[in-house]
Amino acid sequence: MAKLYMKGPHKVDNQNPREETVKFLLDYSKALSVIDYKMMKFEALLN
Amino acid sequence: MRQEIISDAELVSNYINGDEKSLSTLIYRHKQKIYSFIYSKVFDRDLAEDIFQDTFIKVIKTLKRGAYNEEGKFLPWVMRIAHNLVIDHFRKNNRMPKFDNSGEFSIFSVLGDPALNAEKQIIKDQVESDVRKLIEELPEDQKTVLVMRMYNDMSFKEISERTGVSINTALGRMRYALINLRKVVEKHNIVLTN
Numbered sequence: 001m002a003k004l005y006m007k008g009p010h011k012v013d014n015q016n017p018r019e020e021t022v023k024f025l026l027d028y029s030k031a032l033s034v035i036d037y038k039m040m041k042f043e044a045l046l047n
Numbered sequence: 048m049r050q051e052i053i054s055d056a057e058l059v060s061n062y063i064n065g066d067e068k069s070l071s072t073l074i075y076r077h078k079q080k081i082y083s084f085i086y087s088k089v090f091d092r093d094l095a096e097d098i099f100q101d102t103f104i105k106v107i108k109t110l111k112r113g114a115y116n117e118e119g120k121f122l123p124w125v126m127r128i129a130h131n132l133v134i135d136h137f138r139k140n141n142r143m144p145k146f147d148n149s150g151e152f153s154i155f156s157v158l159g160d161p162a163l164n165a166e167k168q169i170i171k172d173q174v175e176s177d178v179r180k181l182i183e184e185l186p187e188d189q190k191t192v193l194v195m196r197m198y199n200d201m202s203f204k205e206i207s208e209r210t211g212v213s214i215n216t217a218l219g220r221m222r223y224a225l226i227n228l229r230k231v232v233e234k235h236n237i238v239l240t241n
Contacts, residue, residue: 028107030067
């Protein structure tokens with residue numbers, strides 16, 4: 001029987017972002033503070 | 048175990064009230080679904096990583112600004128942000144298309160590098176050197192006029208003054224010089240093209 005040389009479908013199951021990406025987001029969240037001032041909102045990143 | 052029981056809505060509310068751990072729980076709870084969704088669209092790990100990060104940066108900003116108002120629908124909301132960012136990515140790529148040169152119009156017919164490439168420069172030098180050798184074979188009077196005209200860029204008036212002949216004689220010598228050069232080129236099948 002002839003062999004099939006087709007590419008299989010991309011496997012997309014069980015994909016996870018890298019741990020550093022998650023850590024970055026958690027640190028970003030901790031560093032970000034939103035300051036309210038007279039109907040305006042300012043974002044400040046504090047490191 | 049306790050964390051698994053807390054609903055997304057509750058975690059979002061806790062996070063808005065300053066509990067950073069709730070965000071961590073939300074991310075760990077949904078990261079696989081969201082990341083897989085992005086990856087299924089872009090098929091590039093690094094790109095999926097970037098879009099995943101941008102998605103949560105938007106989520107964090109929106110929540111911290113108190114602009115989130117979709118209680119109980121946290122995951123669909125995040126998925127929608129991710130979906131929009133994926134579309135943004137493809138739009139951005141379409142706006143800056145790469146020239147594949149397959150269409151009727153070729154940009155390289157308009158743009159070009161006027162400098163010769165190494166091969167053409169070598170050919171040009173060779174041709175010039177061959178022409179020089181051919182000129183050396185011409186009779187002295189014709190050679191003088193041709194060199195003055197072509198290499199020294201002198202006018203026929205200047206040539207006639209310098210050589211002490213009339214302008215017409217100078218013109219005639221130039222004409223014979225060219226005729227003789229062509230004859231030699233044809234006779235020896237010399238290719239003088241770049």
